[in-house]
Amino acid sequence: MSIKLNELLPAPSNVSDDWTRTRNDPWFKEHKEHFGALVSKEPPPYGKRKGWSPRTPEDFGDGGAFPEIHMAQFPLGMGQDISRKGGTEKTLALQFDTEGKLRYDAIAKIGHHKDKMVYARLSDTKGGAIDEEDESFIRPDDDAVADTTEATRAALEKITNSKMDAALPVRHAEKTGPAQYIRYTPSQQAGNFNSGAEQRIIRMVEAQHDPMEPPKFKINQKIPRPPPSPPAPVLHSPSRKVTVKEQADWKIPPCISNWKNPKGYTIALDKRLAADGRGLQQVHINENFAKLAESLYIADRKAREAVEMRAQVERRVAQKKKEEQEEKMRALAQKARAERAGIRKTKDEDTEAKERDVIRKDRMDDRRRERNIARNKPEKLD
Known part of the structure; x- marks a missing residue:
């Protein structure tokens, strides 16, 4: 009497089979029915294959390649190098995690570097419990810190010394590593091969580098710059209702020339003035114009006063001269009248x-x- 293990174990409370759930998905069922309903395409019969060449997997039908057609043929995709075609195959293989569940987040890592961490699960957003006894979280002791510091310093010194030596025209020869001995056993053990020896000891020595040898590779090529940082987001104010004044300000009049009118259109004067833009210009008179006008008025008034004063002085001098001349003429006339009358005194001569x-x-x-x-x-x- 045989007893099965399934009869002894209790029934599982939670059954989770991702692969079964995936196969029962309606999308997979529809595609399976669709591909199952395809009818295989038969190639042309013999005698009618002139100028015909199989290009797609349906051209081969259920058979293989056609030897009488001299071209590269890949029936059912066999022997075809997908990597040479540029990776046209975009179907992602199914991947499972350590618990045997299907990894749906594998598609999120396509196009990224293999070492880049891509967080695509809900558990990635939650903090994990830290085990205090875990060795990865224990702080290293002083000896481990000193060893790590010394190893880091030695590595940095090696990099620095190599760069300094590379800049020198003549540098010392580098120290080669120790020789390595390898035991080689050939696959052919017959006497005709390997000079009849069953094994050989090979001594591997690192080739000495010539310090005077010029550089073998060009390293002065310009490396393209990495892409710039993404632009800063532009924050716009919330939309508001446009007022009637803003709508009127946004109305741009058509361009109307004041010199050319080849079509001979009759254009209203207000439209012409609106296109001219005179109403948009604000007239501003400089205050220096008022100062200049006032200065000219004061200069004109002073000039008029000077001319009038000069004219009065000239009139006064002319009047005085005229009076003196009349007085002289009067005296001469009086003297002549006295001489004609014969009246002359003794003191007339004096x-x-x-x-x-x-x-x-x-x-x-x-x-x-x-x-x-x-x-x-x-x-x-x-």
Whole structure:
């Protein structure tokens, strides 16, 4: 009597089979029915295959390649190098995790570097419990810190020294590693091969680098710059209702020329002025114009006052001269009348001499004044 293990174990409370659930998905069922309903395509019969070449898997039907057609053939995709075609195969293979569940987040890692961490599960957003006894979370002791520091310092010194030596025209030869001995057993154990030896000891020695050898590779090529950082997001204010004034300000009048009208259209004057833009210009008069006008008015008034004063002085001088001339003429007339009347006193000669002296002095004064005027202000003589 045989007893099965399933009869002894209790029934599981939670049954989870991702692969069964995936196969029962309606999308897979529809595609299975669709591909199952495809009818195989038969190739042309013999004698009618001139100029025909199989290109798709349906052209081969259920058979293999056609030897009479001289071209590369891949029936059912056999022998075809997908990597050479540029990776046209985009179907992702099913992957399972350590618990045997289907990994649906594998598609999220396509296009990223293999070492990049891609978080695509809900558990990635939650904090995990930290075990205090875990060795990865224990702080290293002083000896481990000192060893790590010394190893880091040695590595950095090696990198720095190599870069410094590379810049020198002549550098010392690098120290080669120790020789390695490898036991080699050939697959052919017959006497005709390997000189009859069953095994050989191979000594591997690192080739010595010539310190005077010029560089083998060009390293001065310009490396393309990495892509720039993404632009900063532009924050816009919330939309608001446009007022009537803003709508009127946004109305741009059509461009109308004031010099050309080849079509001969009749354009209203308000439209022409609106296109001219005169109403949009604000007239601003500089205050210096008012200052200039006031200065010109004051200069004109002072000039008029100076001219009027000069004219009054000239009239006064002319009046004085006229009065003096009339007085002289009156005296001469009086003298002539007295001489005709025969009336002459004893002291007339002395009086006449005095008058002649006065006239002579006046004439000298006039000539002296004219000379002074001609010397200082010749324009007054005109």
